[in-house]
Amino acid sequence: MSTVDADTPEAPQHPHAETVEEFRAAIAAVRAKMAAAAQRAGRDESEIRLLPVSKTVPEPRLRVAIEAGCHQLGENKVQEAKRKAENLADLNVDWSLIGHLQTNKAKDVARFASEFQALDSLRAAEALDRRLQAAGRSLDVFVQVNTSAEDQKYGLAPDDVVGFLRELPKFETLRVQGLMTLALFTPDTERVRACFVLLRNLRDRVRDTDPDLIGPGELSMGMSGDYEVAIEEGSTCVRVGQAIFGARSYPDSYYWPPQRPSGEV
Numbered sequence: 009m010s011t012v013d014a015d016t017p018e019a020p021q022h023p024h025a026e027t028v029e030e031f032r033a034a035i036a037a038v039r040a041k042m043a044a045a046a047q048r049a050g051r052d053e054s055e056i057r058l059l060p061v062s063k064t065v066p067e068p069r070l071r072v073a074i075e076a077g078c079h080q081l082g083e084n085k086v087q088e089a090k091r092k093a094e095n096l097a098d099l100n101v102d103w104s105l106i107g108h109l110q111t112n113k114a115k116d117v118a119r120f121a122s123e124f125q126a127l128d129s130l131r132a133a134e135a136l137d138r139r140l141q142a143a144g145r146s147l148d149v150f151v152q153v154n155t156s157a158e159d160q161k162y163g164l165a166p167d168d169v170v171g172f173l174r175e176l177p178k179f180e181t182l183r184v185q186g187l188m189t190l191a192l193f194t195p196d197t198e199r200v201r202a203c204f205v206l207l208r209n210l211r212d213r214v215r216d217t218d219p220d221l222i223g224p225g226e227l228s229m230g231m232s233g234d235y236e237v238a239i240e241e242g243s244t245c246v247r248v249g250q251a252i253f254g255a256r257s258y259p260d261s262y263y264w265p266p267q268r269p270s271g272e273v
């Protein structure tokens with residue numbers, strides 16, 4: 009496999025797949041680690057979905073990845089996802105939106121997305137429901153929870169989740185599938201694990217008190233750097249980009265709001 013960004017530290021861990029065979033190998037490597045993590049936790053690997061995250065990857069490479077078996081792709085930004093959905097409309101792909109939604113983009117999401125994993129406001133729920141009603145569609149949604157207590161990240165505070173879920177049944181086009189989170193970005197595995205445990209405990213509590221509100225109770229958690237830990241803690245959907253597509257050259261701040269400049273309060 010060829011590697012790009014050879015000067016970035018992640019490059020050796022994340023080969024840059026180009027051909028169908030290379031994509032198949034990268035996916036198989038991730039699936040093998042998923043299976044091992046599931047086995048360590050005494051879980052059945054078939055209950056864990058691998059969602060390949062294709063942000064920043066241009067359409068010609070996506071065609072190859074789709075040929076290699078990626079029929080569901082995760083994108084963080086609506087504009088980018090919309091462009092790709094249009095350019096790849098001849099192929100069989102379901103698009104999953106996994107990033108924050110600005111309500112003025114709800115119309116686009118209602119048109120082409122099959123899933124939205126970052127629901128964290130009633131405004132977004134209202135906007136989506138209105139657009140979905142108009143389009144005669146429904147949408148699988150995950151409620152995003154901020155399990156890392158970092159104020160620069162999206163997601164509801166854990167204490168607000170039950171109240172939020174209780175508001176959702178009135179949006180008939182939204183089918184709640186479960187909860188989603190991003191763990192703390194740190195090499196300290198135990199602090200990462202604590203985020204995943206928090207999400208699982210929250211799901212379990214809702215299942216006890218309000219089982220009708222959480223659908224199948226899925227847990228979307230785990231990315232390239234932490235999906236094995238997430239599976240050990242109960243993840244049912246891992247969102248994996250770089251381990252399949254190679255290291256990204258964009259900084260993560262392009263996708264997540266940057267930290268406040270120092271001095272700002």
Ligand SMILES: *Cc1c(COP(=O)(O)O)cnc(C)c1O
Nearest residue numbers: 061084106231232247248249250
């Ligand atoms: C980019 C992204 C991922 C995947 O991250 P990788 O490091 O590429 O695996 C997962 N979840 C969200 C919300 C993302 O934006």
